[in-house]
Amino acid sequence: MKLTYGNSQFIMHSSGSLYWPSKKVLLIADVHFGKIDHFRKNGSALPNEVSLENFKKLDRVIEEFQPKGVIxxxxxxxxxxxxxxxRFTAWVKEQSVKMTLIVGNHDIIPLYYFEDLGIKVALSLNIDTLFxxxxxxxxLGFWNICGHIHPGYRLRGEGKQQLKLSCFYKKEYQLILPAFGAFTGHFLIEPEENEDVFVLAENEVLSLR
Incomplete structure (x- = not known):
């Protein structure tokens, strides 16, 4: 689904990624690599295939958009x-796309490890009118694009059915991306009247409006 935000055109993808055609840049939030292994190490019986799915998902979206950069x-x-x-080190070495990491609260691996792989590291970025x-x-004066909260929305049916879906959450000057990674959970949002929600439904992005 196309989206006009901050004087720019974007494509919201059902993977949870956001493509910026004029810059040929793909924006991805909250992959949380290593989370499955972290929980398995602490005794949780989780399938290893879930961890591999994050890499497969990245490959698919990069193949689809052919970006010059991934942020x-x-x-x-x-x-x-x-x-x-x-796995990540091996995956990066196979990529030709330029990568940038905006540091999150879970990114506790020494940052020079990423830099040694050729990944640019930053605390934030200003690009045109976007922060x-x-x-x-x-x-002030910028439109924010971010992640962190893993936004989700609860859909309710007439028969009291409920379904929780990841979503893009758009405010006037802020666009929060869904978590890209598997097994990340949701923070259920309750949008205000002037805010937009775009849910991820299989291979589609759907506006609640």
């Missing part, structure tokens, strides 16, 4: 190094 809006990794770091950050922030 990760924080929480690329969930915790300290584990097996996913080795890219991990946490939702306000900056």
């Amino acid at each position: 990760f809006l924080g929480d690329l990794f969930h915790s300290t190094q584990n097996r996913d770091w080795d 890219l950050s991990h946490h939702p922030e306000e900056k």
